[in-house]
Amino acid sequence: MTKKEQVLAVLRGETPDQIPCGFWLHFPKGNEYGKPAVDIHLKFFKESGTSLCKIMNENTVPRQEQIQSPADLGKMQPIPHDDPIILREVELVKEICEQMKGEAVMLVTIHGIIASAFHALVGVEKNFEENRKLLVDYLRANPEGMKHVFGILADYLEYLSAECLKAGCDGIYYAALGAEDFLFTDEEYETFIKPFELQILNAAKGAPCNVLHMCKDHLNLNRYKDYDAHIYNWGVFSDNPDLVEGRRIFGADKVYLGGLDDRDGVLVDGTDEKITAAVHQVMDTFGSKNWILGADCTLPTDVDLHRLHVAIEAASSYKK
DSSP: OOHHHHHHHHHTTOOOSSOOEEOOBOOOTTOSSHHHHHHHHHHHHHHHOOSEEEEOOOOOOOOOTTOOSGGGGGGOOOOOTTOHHHHHHHHHHHHHHHHHTTSSEEEEEEEOHHHHHHHHHTOTTSOHHHHTHHHHHHHHHOHHHHHHHHHHHHHHHHHHHHHHHHTTOSEEEEEEOOOBTTSSOHHHIIIIIHHHHHHHHHHTTTSSOOEEEEOSSSBOGGGGTTOOOSEEEEOTTSSSOOHHHHHHHHOTTSEEEEEEOSSSSHHHHOOHHHHHHHHHHHHHHHOSTTEEEEESSOBOTTOOHHHHHHHHHHHHTOOO
16 A cells, blocks of 8 residues: 555545554755755655655744734735745645655645734744743734734635645645633634634645644643544643543544654654654554554654654554
């Protein structure tokens, strides 16, 4: 079976000839678009052994300098369909998908409503963990203004998702933020965030393989129960429910991606033996059905790809 066939078999509830995997990382600066971005993606896809090939998206919404306070939120303007941030990403997707020739499942990274709002209102150079409460403050100070911003971003992300699917992707990797239980209240989430996220996900509904990545720590996973995806992924090592509890929340018929930490743990500094033991531990407790080997989130840019191959081999050679 090809890597793509292995993933699609798992999505059908079947047992492939090898456990598929999904690993990704941010590439060094200078590889955001154009030939450098195409080349480094293809090199990583070929050398890492990943079955889910996630095309990164560094073509993010620029900081909106006209917005300096919550009172300015109404100044946000729609993002034109011919904006460079859209054209560059769609061209990147098209070129990579053409060169991959259907070898693996191709996904495009779609930064969700909260990440995109953070980029627009705070800037990518700011640390999200340190500054994420700013979005909460903006929303509480000017709810209608924040809804205006979210609406513009939802329209942009909906269009971007549809265009990337037309360009050759098998689905989207939707990176959702905002469900941290110490940020927005349940009511705020239901009113201001969830409707726009569902609008974006609906644009990819007919795709064969969509991944919902629920990012960050202390998540209320129940907020995502109505989000329709084929594969679910979150940080089990970030004070969140483990895979077994997540399966109870989302259902045994769903497919789950993960099992390993991303920035710490065996994939970063463990021996081959410890990596193998960690993979087998996941399979002992969670099983191998409806599961794709992966990590909580993006791996370090300089991760030794040998470690990924050890993990892949450990999943393939597992015997209960």
